[in-house]
Amino acid sequence: MTEKLYYTDMYGTEFDAKVVSVDGNKFILDRTLFYPTSGGQPNDTGTVNQDGTTYNVIDVYKEGDDIIHVLDPNSSLTPGAHVHGKIDWDRRYIHMRYHTAVHIIDGVVNNNYSDEGLITGGQIYEDHARVDFDFKEIDREKISKIIDEANDIVNKGLKVFQRDISRDEALNIPGLARTEPGRELIKKLDHVRIIEIENFDFQADGGTHVKNTREVGKIIMGKIENKGKGHKRLNFSLE
Known part of the structure; x- marks a missing residue:
């Protein structure tokens, strides 16, 4: 090991x-x-x-x-x-910034728009990232509002930290894993790693993150794609 x-x-x-x-x-x-x-x-x-x-x-x-x-x-x-x-620290650090940005957007959607849909996945690159939604309907105005709310979280300078909890505890926390593969993975683990954004969001995660949301930088909305019924995709970059 x-x-x-x-x-x-x-x-x-x-x-x-x-x-x-x-x-x-x-x-x-x-x-x-x-x-x-x-x-x-x-x-x-x-x-x-x-x-x-x-x-x-x-x-x-x-x-x-x-x-x-x-x-x-x-x-x-x-x-x-x-x-x-x-x-290569430059490569690692941009991935950390993007990964925390994905969690912030996910947290905004989960906290404020869960009656309309949730984020179902994401992918990080060196110069941008994307998140997928299962919203039935979504337009640029709504995405813009979500991004504005995400940038409010960035600017608050909230602490980002990790902790480990037991599998049994994790399985009793609703929404800890927000995708089906994530929920299935938790069942196989003895301990589950949590990434928590202070007083805002926490979820099971295996990636690397910045220590403070302010490190993310401004989130810039990019192309919105319609990938089919109930499958919308937002591309974004960081300033």
């Missing part, structure tokens, strides 16, 4: 670790700050240095309890070696 340092230190950028196993240009460390692609958030990239040689980490993904790191083709590490890792 890989120790997931990105949960205990979301602002960490460098770390030391031991190579547990190697398979070609893929390897597992005993501990890592590299976040794997998961839950709509892309993986981290960066470098690892072994004995003075620096290698590029180009992909990271989960495999059971292990985190698989992928190097450039034709690169490989030595099993048992000690390495120094460094993530």
Whole structure:
């Protein structure tokens, strides 16, 4: 099992670790700050240095309890070696800002518009993000109002923090997981990680986030797409 340092230190950028196993240009460390692609958030990239040689980490993904790191083709590490890792902080931080922005928009919809529909999913990129709604009808005026309310939360500078609760406690909290895959996942976990925005929103989540909503920056409404009956999509960017 890989120790997931990105949960205990979301602002960490460098770390030391031991190579547990190697398979070609893929390897597992005993501990890592590299976040794997998961839950709509892309993986981290960066470098690892072994004995003075620096290698590029180009992909990271989960495999059971292990985190698989992928190097450039034709690169490989030595099993048992000690390495120094460094993530691409600019890439990680923009993902953190976008992920918290998605939670803020989700919280606005859940708190103020749940009688009309909910957010059913989302995806984060480096230059924008998207959220999907199951609203039957939605127009640019309503989306604009939701974004204005989300920016009000950003500007309040609310604290964002994480905590762990038991599976039984999680299953008894309505709306903790707001998608069916999320609800099914909770049933398989012993403990559930919660991301909470102070006095505003809390939900089960496995991603990385900023410490304060003000770090998100202004949310800019982008293209609204009609993906079919009961499936609307909002694209947005951050200033």
